[in-house]
Amino acid sequence: MRLELHIWRQAGPKARGRFVTYPLDGVSEHMSFLEMLDHLNQQLIARGEEPVAFEHDCREGICGSCGVVINGQAHGPLPGTTCCQLHMRHFADGDVLFIEPWRARAFPVLKDLVVDRSAFDRIIQAGGYISTRTGSAPEANAIPVAKSAAELAMDAAACIGCGACVAACPNGAAMLFVAAKITHLGVLPQGQPERLRRARAMVAQMERELFGGCSNARECEAVCPKNISIATIARLNRDFLKASLSA
Amino acid sequence: MKLDAHIPSGPLDTCWTRHKDSLPLLSPANKAKRTLIVVGTGLAGASAAASLAELGYTVHAFCYQDSARRAHSIAAQGGINAAKNYANDGDSVWRLFYETIKGGDFRAREANVYRLAEVSGAIIDQCVAQGVPFAREYGGGLANRSFGGALVSRTFYARGQTGQQLLLGAYSALARQVAAGKVLMHPRTEMLDLVVVDGHARGIVTRDLVTGRIELWAGDAVLLCTGGYSNVFYLSTNAKGCNATAIWRAHRRGAGFANPCFTQIHPTCIPQAGEYQSKLTLMSESLRNDGRVWVPRRAGDTRPASAIPEEERDYYLERMYPSYGNLTPRDVASRAAKRMCDEGRGVGPGGRGVFLDLTGAVRTQGRAVIEERYGNLFEMYQRITGEDPYEVPMRIYPAPHYTMGGLWVDYNLMSTIPGLFVLGEANFSDHGANRLGASALMQGLADGYFIAPYTVTGYLASTRLAPVSTDHQAFRAAQAEVEERTRRLVSLSGPRSVDELHRELGSVMWNLCGMSRTAAGLRQAMERIAELRQRFWQEVRVPGGAEDLNQELEKAGRVVDYLELADLMCRDALAREESCGGHFREEYQTPDGEARRDDEHFAHVAVWEWSGDEQPPRRHTEPLSFANVQLTTRSYA
Ligand SMILES: Cc1cc2nc3c(=O)[nH]c(=O)nc-3n(C[C@H](O)[C@H](O)[C@H](O)COP(=O)(O)OP(=O)(O)OC[C@H]3O[C@@H](n4cnc5c(N)ncnc54)[C@H](O)[C@@H]3O)c2cc1C
Ligand code: FES
Numbered sequence: 001m002r003l004e005l006h007i008w009r010q011a012g013p014k015a016r017g018r019f020v021t022y023p024l025d026g027v028s029e030h031m032s033f034l035e036m037l038d039h040l041n042q043q044l045i046a047r048g049e050e051p052v053a054f055e056h057d058c059r060e061g062i063c064g065s066c067g068v069v070i071n072g073q074a075h076g077p078l079p080g081t082t083c084c085q086l087h088m089r090h091f092a093d094g095d096v097l098f099i100e101p102w103r104a105r106a107f108p109v110l111k112d113l114v115v116d117r118s119a120f121d122r123i124i125q126a127g128g129y130i131s132t133r134t135g136s137a138p139e140a141n142a143i144p145v146a147k148s149a150a151e152l153a154m155d156a157a158a159c160i161g162c163g164a165c166v167a168a169c170p171n172g173a174a175m176l177f178v179a180a181k182i183t184h185l186g187v188l189p190q191g192q193p194e195r196l197r198r199a200r201a202m203v204a205q206m207e208r209e210l211f212g213g214c215s216n217a218r219e220c221e222a223v224c225p226k227n228i229s230i231a232t233i234a235r236l237n238r239d240f241l242k243a244s245l246s247a
Numbered sequence: 248m249k250l251d252a253h254i255p256s257g258p259l260d261t262c263w264t265r266h267k268d269s270l271p272l273l274s275p276a277n278k279a280k281r282t283l284i285v286v287g288t289g290l291a292g293a294s295a296a297a298s299l300a301e302l303g304y305t306v307h308a309f310c311y312q313d314s315a316r317r318a319h320s321i322a323a324q325g326g327i328n329a330a331k332n333y334a335n336d337g338d339s340v341w342r343l344f345y346e347t348i349k350g351g352d353f354r355a356r357e358a359n360v361y362r363l364a365e366v367s368g369a370i371i372d373q374c375v376a377q378g379v380p381f382a383r384e385y386g387g388g389l390a391n392r393s394f395g396g397a398l399v400s401r402t403f404y405a406r407g408q409t410g411q412q413l414l415l416g417a418y419s420a421l422a423r424q425v426a427a428g429k430v431l432m433h434p435r436t437e438m439l440d441l442v443v444v445d446g447h448a449r450g451i452v453t454r455d456l457v458t459g460r461i462e463l464w465a466g467d468a469v470l471l472c473t474g475g476y477s478n479v480f481y482l483s484t485n486a487k488g489c490n491a492t493a494i495w496r497a498h499r500r501g502a503g504f505a506n507p508c509f510t511q512i513h514p515t516c517i518p519q520a521g522e523y524q525s526k527l528t529l530m531s532e533s534l535r536n537d538g539r540v541w542v543p544r545r546a547g548d549t550r551p552a553s554a555i556p557e558e559e560r561d562y563y564l565e566r567m568y569p570s571y572g573n574l575t576p577r578d579v580a581s582r583a584a585k586r587m588c589d590e591g592r593g594v595g596p597g598g599r600g601v602f603l604d605l606t607g608a609v610r611t612q613g614r615a616v617i618e619e620r621y622g623n624l625f626e627m628y629q630r631i632t633g634e635d636p637y638e639v640p641m642r643i644y645p646a647p648h649y650t651m652g653g654l655w656v657d658y659n660l661m662s663t664i665p666g667l668f669v670l671g672e673a674n675f676s677d678h679g680a681n682r683l684g685a686s687a688l689m690q691g692l693a694d695g696y697f698i699a700p701y702t703v704t705g706y707l708a709s710t711r712l713a714p715v716s717t718d719h720q721a722f723r724a725a726q727a728e729v730e731e732r733t734r735r736l737v738s739l740s741g742p743r744s745v746d747e748l749h750r751e752l753g754s755v756m757w758n759l760c761g762m763s764r765t766a767a768g769l770r771q772a773m774e775r776i777a778e779l780r781q782r783f784w785q786e787v788r789v790p791g792g793a794e795d796l797n798q799e800l801e802k803a804g805r806v807v808d809y810l811e812l813a814d815l816m817c818r819d820a821l822a823r824e825e826s827c828g829g830h831f832r833e834e835y836q837t838p839d840g841e842a843r844r845d846d847e848h849f850a851h852v853a854v855w856e857w858s859g860d861e862q863p864p865r866r867h868t869e870p871l872s873f874a875n876v877q878l879t880t881r882s883y884a
Contacts, residue, residue, distance in 0.1 A: 035524070
């Protein structure tokens with residue numbers, strides 16, 4: 001099939017970007033979205049142009065590297081799907097696609113479709129862990145965990161840190177990302193001792209970065225490739241409130 | 248090249264304890280003064296960096312992704328082994344040890360493998376304490392399953408995302424140390440060379456992948472935890488960025504490379520669909536627990552699966568290997584699939600595929616049960632192929648997946664360069680000629696959490712190292728070389744892309760140094776690789792410059808190293824005149840087509856020494872002695 005691509009090109013963090021139009025032929029419906037971009041890049045290289053920079057690694061929806069906005073939707077039209085897992089059979093011959101990077105103040109563009117998401121790492125560093133030293137752990141089955149709690153934790157822990165939630169949020173908030181970690185650790189018995197401190201520290205770091213506030217737009221949940229529920233945000237708010245009261 | 252494995256003498260089951268007790272220690276004050284360089288933040292690197300930082304060292308950690316959380320370990324699906332015997336089905340440290348040694352076709356060291364089994368339980372304890380949400384039973388205890396050819400249930404898992412959850416656990420421990428100021432994390436930074444000063448590994452040269460800046464880092468020891476090299480085949484189950492550059496550059500600086508030809512071709516991957524394909528996707532082999540593998544009895548049968556009646560199906564694994572059936576080890580299952588397709592009984596486009604059928608399990612156990620077990624895998628399959636595995640059998644074909652070969656290390660995980668440690672998939676140590684399922688995660692975390700922290704300390708406490716700065720001549724020289732190589736690469740302006748050449752290399756390796764190998768084929772591969780190496784510098788184009796984010800430049804550097812490594816893999820495969828594990832030489836097989844090992848001549852590790860660009864590498868051997876297990880013919884029949 002044939003597509004008309006409008007891709008955001010930006011030479012560097014300080015450069016001005018713009019959409020550039022690329023007609024693209026010979027797209028197979030079995031290609032993944034990223035393979036379609038590969039296909040374009042091979043043609044650009046052959047013409048002596050610079051290929052489009054985009055982030056990717058595992059190409060199976062788990063590393064969280066990839067992520068672009070396709071016609072206004074983070075990761076494109078298919079729910080619960082990263083763009084490396086999105087196949088071209090979901091598009092039609094003649095489609096016009098606008099492809100741009102995550103847009104958020106906290107995620108500055110580095111080049112073309114690549115953004116800087118290091119703010120996420122700093123939020124985890126602020127408290128997204130259970131403090132345990134190597135070698136000091138008790139026997140694993142000494143800490144029974146209800147199956148339901150383990151399942152709930154796993155639902156939240158499935159977050160791949162791609163940043164789609166931030167890109168989709170009208171305020172550029174990181175609530176779903178933070179809430180997923182708070183929920184994962186907060187529903188497990190191991191996570192209790194640091195629960196309130198964790199909520200306080202992660203939220204404080206989130207506020208130090210350039211993320212916006214949550215106004216319940218629910219866009220984050222709609223684009224999350226791992227279907228993380230905004231119920232996690234209620235949990236975050238509860239923990240944060242408790243933490244503020246006990247501070 | 249001196250190859251002393253430093254295996255403690257005495258009984259196997261107390262080796263590690265005695266060794267730990269004999270390793271010298273460093274005072275906390277002394278540790279605080281030492282700087283360690285950890286390259287890679289996958290399971291091996293993140294666990295090592297975090298644990299060493301907890302001990303008080305200052306750690307510089309590097310990865311090429313934008314975050315430490317994205318290392319390729321994240322993609323592991325199936326699970327992690329541990330000899331906990333929670334299932335009460337007769338598991339033990341001994342059994343895990345024995346099965347790993349046997350699964351590796353008796354080409355690994357007894358002492359290393361025993362230690363791996365011994366620390367396996369502590370890994371699970373550690374991960375649970377970090378909050379890894381392993382699957383649970385209703386009573387709150389941990390759930391187990393049997394995996395990848397094991398007769399006991401010793402595999403721990405977190406849905407189909409075990410690697411992700413273990414890595415996030417290690418990443419969180421790392422993050423905690425970053426916050427404490429003990430780990431200085433350098434993401435988007437690629438190691439391009441190792442610096443050796445007075446015979447000791449003392450630093451690395453890196454390129455900042457955003458600014459292009461070449462930087463120098465000095466330390467008291469270097470730990471390479473940079474993963475495997477399956478991408479030498481271009482198409483593999485590995486992430487696109489996985490590379491051999493770090494270990495290959497270290498090899499060129501004097502680190503011996505062990506068993507480079509031992510690569511694992513995984514039996515259950517989604518077959519290639521087209522020329523544009525950029526990677527192959529693994530379907531976890533846990534599917535083989537409930538799935539049955541089959542092909543049509545008759546060659547050239549192109550009917551859809553549903554139209555092929557039961558009696559015209561050949562459940563060939565169950566037929567050939569009745570006691571293990573669909574759970575035969577990976578190397579055996581892969582070769583059997585190839586054989587079926589070679590006989591013309593393959594299914595799907597091009598006839599390169601076999602059925603992995605769970606539709607029967609859906610019927611007998613119910614959709615809900617199967618969905619709970621494999622829901623995310625089914626979804627993944629459907630996304631890629633557009634077919635629904637609840638209704639029609641999946642099609643699978645083998646694909647390059649894991650590399651058992653890697654840098655040679657002794658019992659302390661130290662390479663032939665003092666001060667250079669190698670952990671995880673990047674080393675060669677524990678899996679012999681074939682790795683069993685769910686044991687790479689175990690090995691990566693064993694190395695990082697429980698072995699390196701002791702042995703690195705032992706090294707530092709027993710070695711006098713002069714202070715060294717990046718002004719040292721060895722650093723400057725390595726930097727100049729890296730800069731020169733980078734300049735050469737960005738100046739390439741031929742007609743073809745890096746990927747095109749890489750694909751060519753991949754097809755040479757897949758066809759001639761893949762699932763089955765012959766002397767003539769390997770010689771031919773070496774000729775073609777030599778030709779590709781020349782053509783690379785004439786034909787490739789690298790657009791863009793060296794001073795900013797340039798993904799083509801990154802790829803080009805990696806392919807240059809793969810082209811050299813590919814040659815070594817073929818040499819190693821040629822020199823190993825036997826079949827064992829994943830290394831199958833057609834000349835050495837039994838009348839019924841099984842691997843024929845030659846313990847008399849090849850019960851050793853082959854270790855290659857770099858001899859410069861002009862000279863062929865030299866082959867050394869480390870004999871393997873088996874005092875505790877009896878060498879048997881691996882039989883799964
Ligand atoms: C799809 C898939 C599924 C798997 N499933 C299982 C399973 O169920 N059970 C199991 O036991 N094993 C499994 N494996 C194998 C296992 O995942 C890997 O062997 C293991 O995770 C490797 O861990 P590692 O820490 O050694 O390396 P990796 O996780 O590959 O990490 C390598 C690190 O090195 C860094 N790096 C690499 N090169 C450089 C460089 N030049 N400069 C700077 N940094 C660099 C990377 O950024 C990364 O941080 C699977 C593998 C695949 C591909
Ligand atoms: S490339 Fe890893 S999630 Fe898309």
